[in-house]
Each structure stands twice: as structure tokens, then as C-alpha cells.
Amino acid sequence: MAVRFVLNGEVREVADAAPSTMLLAWLREEAGLTGTKEGCAEGDCGACTVAVGEPTEDGTALRWRAVNACILFLGSVDGKAVLTVEGLEGPDGALHPVQRALVDHHGSQCGFCTPGFVMTLFTHWWREGATDRATLDDVLAGNLCRCTGYRPILDAARAMGGVEGGDHLRAQEPEILARLDVWAGEGDRAPAPGFVAPRSLDALATHLEAYPDALVVAGATDAGLWVTKDLARYDRVVSVAEVPELRAIEIGDDQVEIGAAATYSDLLPVAERCWPSFASMLKRLGSELIRNSATLGGNLGSASPIGDCLPVLLALDAVLVLRKGAARREVAAEDFFLDYKKTLLEPGEFVERVRLPRLDEAVKLHVEKVSKRFDQDISAVLAAVCLRVEDRRISQPRVAMGGMAAIPKRAPAAEAALAGAPLDDTAFLAAAAALERDYQPLTDMRASAAYRLDAAGACLRKAGFAFQNRPVRLPDTPVEVGS
Numbered sequence: 001m002a003v004r005f006v007l008n009g010e011v012r013e014v015a016d017a018a019p020s021t022m023l024l025a026w027l028r029e030e031a032g033l034t035g036t037k038e039g040c041a042e043g044d045c046g047a048c049t050v051a052v053g054e055p056t057e058d059g060t061a062l063r064w065r066a067v068n069a070c071i072l073f074l075g076s077v078d079g080k081a082v083l084t085v086e087g088l089e090g091p092d093g094a095l096h097p098v099q100r101a102l103v104d105h106h107g108s109q110c111g112f113c114t115p116g117f118v119m120t121l122f123t124h125w126w127r128e129g130a131t132d133r134a135t136l137d138d139v140l141a142g143n144l145c146r147c148t149g150y151r152p153i154l155d156a157a158r159a160m161g162g163v164e165g166g167d168h169l170r171a172q173e174p175e176i177l178a179r180l181d182v183w184a185g186e187g188d189r190a191p192a193p194g195f196v197a198p199r200s201l202d203a204l205a206t207h208l209e210a211y212p213d214a215l216v217v218a219g220a221t222d223a224g225l226w227v228t229k230d231l232a233r234y235d236r237v238v239s240v241a242e243v244p245e246l247r248a249i250e251i252g253d254d255q256v257e258i259g260a261a262a263t264y265s266d267l268l269p270v271a272e273r274c275w276p277s278f279a280s281m282l283k284r285l286g287s288e289l290i291r292n293s294a295t296l297g298g299n300l301g302s303a304s305p306i307g308d309c310l311p312v313l314l315a316l317d318a319v320l321v322l323r324k325g326a327a328r329r330e331v332a333a334e335d336f337f338l339d340y341k342k343t344l345l346e347p348g349e350f351v352e353r354v355r356l357p358r359l360d361e362a363v364k365l366h367v368e369k370v371s372k373r374f375d376q377d378i379s380a381v382l383a384a385v386c387l388r389v390e391d392r393r394i395s396q397p398r399v400a401m402g403g404m405a406a407i408p409k410r411a412p413a414a415e416a417a418l419a420g421a422p423l424d425d426t427a428f429l430a431a432a433a434a435l436e437r438d439y440q441p442l443t444d445m446r447a448s449a450a451y452r453l454d455a456a457g458a459c460l461r462k463a464g465f466a467f468q469n470r471p472v473r474l475p476d477t478p479v480e481v482g483s
């Protein structure tokens with residue numbers, strides 16, 4: 001029993017790793033690869049960034065994604081490729097173009113954050129991503145630098161595409177792909193004692209039914225923190241993330257079926273096409289590092305009152321397909337949440353798919369996230385409003401909010417104020433005023449109860465502006481300075 005992966009071009013087999021071992025801990029403490037740093041150990045700083053490689057859909061190339069190694073279970077990289085900062089330099093010791101650009105543009109001072117920036121930028125370099133300011137802000141939102149300042153790092157990011165080199169990684173690609181292909185063909189296996197990552201839906205369902213007490217993980221961007229922060233240890237971990245059907249997203253004429261283990265990074269382009277306002281919010285959910293691992297199924301499984309996607313699912317009247325053993329049942333997202341972090345999932349049951357409607361011309365969705373920082377911050381309030389407008393009159397309004405109650409919850413009084421009203425500011429002012437009948441929010445470290453109610457009302461009024469095609473908001477992209 002061993003976790004098998006390609007690390008910096010070499011096959012590694014880690015026998016008998018404990019199921020709760022995190023990739024970063026193993027890299028630093030067992031493999032001696034201390035270039036990858038530990039800062040926060042909770043996915044917030046990016047010091048631990050590594051690239052995880054998997055074949056593209058057609059199998060002809062490697063797709064590298066930057067992830068937080070601190071909260072990634074070691075067993076989750078079984079059958080994949082991992083690249084750390086030590087694997088970037090050429091065989092002759094030449095710096096990789098990304099490293100060269102950072103040196104040339106003075107993008108590092110103390111250097112603690114630098115390996116993380118290098119690895120995030122490497123994945124962007126590899127995919128030949130755009131280097132405009134808005135794109136780079138998105139790409140780098142999960143990497144924090146305390147001393148250099150971001151301008152030199154952005155300069156390096158803009159310049160890295162023009163630096164020659166990095167060819168040894170392209171040369172390794174066919175061999176790595178062939179190795180991953182062989183492993184993929186071997187089917188289900190338990191890489192570590194107590195860590196199972198089934199490759200088929202039936203095997204997953206059978207396993208979870210047999211071991212209902214196992215910790216289920218997808219991207220582990222919540223569950224990983226239970227290990228690194230709460231110091232929990234698990235005897236049995238089951239990853240849902242390797243089942244192809246759970247990672248798939250199918251776009252139909254009327255609806256979209258999203259596998260519970262599809263990452264937000266994979267969901268984002270679909271949301272841009274089908275629900276642009278949802279996509280704008282997704283870009284602010286965590287960082288790209290988080291979105292490369294995190295899933296909708298994980299958001300549902302955590303059932304946090306501040307899970308950002310949950311109010312959107314309520315507003316869109318999503319249907320969840322749940323599976324236990326051979327049996328499936330469908331439930332409305334609204335019925336899924338029972339109490340604070342409590343869902344109607346039975347032991348051994350898991351979320352298989354989420355079904356969302358595509359919207360016709362007359363149906364509008366608006367999503368607003370209120371948080372202290374623009375990127376990478378947990379919401380104080382998340383508002384999602386969906387309604388139909390015909391002859392400038394509102395019908396079928398669905399208003400749902402996060403951060404306002406123990407569970408993500410609809411707002412019946414606000415909905416009643418909107419139903420049948422003309423599409424104008426008065427309707428949304430009335431709906432905002434009705435919110436105090438819908439919610440009695442708590443005061444906590446993120447916001448006071450009064451602030452939450454006020455902000456929720458402002459979200460409704462902004463939704464009203466947006467539906468009337470007169471959005472009132474600051475530009476998403478900061479004003480360009482010094483370029």
C-alpha cells in the first residue's frame with residue numbers, strides 16, 4: 001500500500017502514510033523539500049503553493065494547477081504529478097523563466113512568500129494565461145507578500161512569458177503522462193491504510209455505505225483545516241474527488257448537472273456562460289488556489305451559514321441528487337439544511353450531483369457578496385435574488401441569504417414585497433424593509449447584527465438597480481497604479 005505520484009519528475013511511493021497526513025507536512029518533514037513553506041496552515045497565505053498535474057481531457061498534455069499543500073491530504077495526489085519549487089530549475093541549474101523574471105524585477109525580499117508566488121505564476125505561465133492587471137489580480141489573490149510589495153511581482157508576472165527556458169518541463173511531459181496513464185488504468189486502490197479514493201461511482205457508494213463513519217473529503221479546503229488547526233486525526237478518509245462522474249459538468253438546454261466534486265475552477269466558465277452574476281461571486285470565493293480544489297459538494301457538506309454558493313442554490317431552486325448505496329433520492333436544496341451545519345444527509349449518503357436551471361430571457365439572477373476584503377474573505381452577508389420580469393412586473397421572486405441565520409435561508413417577507421410589484425426602486429426598498437421580519441442575525445467577529453441587516457437591505461437595493469440595468473457599484477478592478 002503506497003501513495004504513488006510523480007514528484008518533480010521522479011516516481012515516488014510513500015508506503016504506510018497515516019490517512020491524515022497532509023502533503024505539505026510530508027514534503028517538508030519526510031521528503032526534505034523545505035523550499036515549500038508553511039505560513040498559516042489554513043489555505044490563506046499561499047506560502048505552501050505547489051502545482052498538481054493531471055492529464056487534460058484529451059490526455060495529450062498536462063494541466064498544472066496551483067494548490068495549497070498545507071490542507072491537501074497526501075492521499076489526494078495518488079496517481080498525479082506534483083511539482084514543487086525544487087523541480088522548476090533546469091538540469092544545468094538555470095532558473096525557470098518565472099524565477100528569472102522575479103529576480104530581474106526585484107520581486108523578492110525576505111523570500112518567504114517567493115516559492116509560493118513562483119509556483120502560482122508557473123501554472124499561469126504553463127497555460128500561457130493573460131497578463132493584464134485584472135487577470136493577474138485574480139491569479140495572485142491567494143499569495144500574500146508582507147515585505148516586497150506587489151508592484152515588482154506584477155512586473156515579473158507580466159514579463160515572464162518573454163523569458164526563454166523551462167524546456168526541461170515540456171520534455172518531461174510525455175513520460176509523466178504515460179506514467180499517469182498506466183496508473184489510471186489500474187483502477188481502484190487504497191493508496192494508504194485508511195485512505196481510499198475510489199475511481200468509480202459504484203465503488204464510492206459501496207465503500208461509504210460500508211464505512212458510514214469515514215471522513216468524506218473532496219477538495220479538503222474545509223476538512224484539511226480540521227487536521228491542521230483542530231489537530232483532528234482520522235482513521236478512515238474517503239475522497240470523492242477521483243470519480244469522473246462526480247467531476248463532470250453537463251450543460252443541457254434547460255438545466256446544468258454539476259458533479260458534486262467538480263472544482264470551482266471548472267465550474268467558473270460554465271457559470272460565466274449560464275449565470276454571470278454567480279460567476280462574478282465565484283471569482284471572489286477564496287482564491288484561485290482554493291478554487292482549484294474546492295467543490296460545490298464540499299460547500300453543501302459543510303452546510304455553513306456563510307457558505308457562499310448555498311444562497312445561490314436556494315435562489316435558483318437547485319435540486320440535489322443524493323446517493324446511498326444503490327439508492328438515489330432527489331431533494332430541493334431548500335430542504336437540505338436542517339439546523340446549524342446540520343443536513344438531511346444520512347450516514348453513508350453523499351451528494352452526487354447538483355441540478356441548476358438555465359434561465360430564460362425573462363428570469364434574472366443577482367448575487368452580492370459583502371466581505372471586509374474583496375478577495376479571499378469569508379462573507380458577512382451573501383445575497384442571491386432570482387425573479388421573473390414580464391411587462392416590467394415581478395413574479396416568482398426567490399430571495400436567499402447567507403450570514404443572516406443559522407442556515408442559508410430564504411426571505412419570505414422580502415419575497416412577498418416583490419411578488420407582483422412593478423420593477424422599480426420602490427419594490428426593492430419595500431423588500432429591504434421587510435428583511436427584519438425574515439432574519440434576526442447574530443453579532444460576531446465579522447459583523448454586528450445591525451450591520452448585517454443594513455448590508456442585506458443594501459444588497460437587495462443593488463439587485464434592484466442591476467435588474468433595471470443601472471448597476472451601481474465600484475469597478476471590480478482597482479485603478480492601475482504606476483504602469
Ligand SMILES: Cc1cc2nc3c(=O)[nH]c(=O)nc-3n(C[C@H](O)[C@H](O)[C@H](O)COP(=O)(O)OP(=O)(O)OC[C@H]3O[C@@H](n4cnc5c(N)ncnc54)[C@H](O)[C@@H]3O)c2cc1C
Pocket residue numbers: 042043044215216217218219220221222223224240260261284285286287290293294295296297298299300301302306307308309345349350351352376377378379
Ligand atoms: C482560505 C480559504 C478561503 C475560503 N473562502 C471561502 C469563501 O469565500 N466562501 C465559501 O463559501 N467558502 C470558503 N472557504 C471554504 C471552502 O473552500 C468551501 O466551503 C468549499 O466549497 C469546500 O469544498 P471542499 O471540496 O474543499 O470540501 P471538503 O473540505 O473536502 O469537505 C467539506 C465538508 O463537505 C463534506 N463533503 C464533501 N463532498 C461531499 C459530497 N459529495 N457529499 C457529501 N458531503 C461532502 C465533507 O465530508 C466535509 O464535511 C474557504 C476556505 C479556505 C481554506
Ligand code: FES
Pocket residue numbers: 037038039040041042043044045046047048049068069070071
Ligand atoms: S501555509 Fe498558508 S496557505 Fe498553506
Ligand code: FES
Pocket residue numbers: 107108109110111112113114144145146147148
Ligand atoms: S518577500 Fe517577504 S513576504 Fe514576500
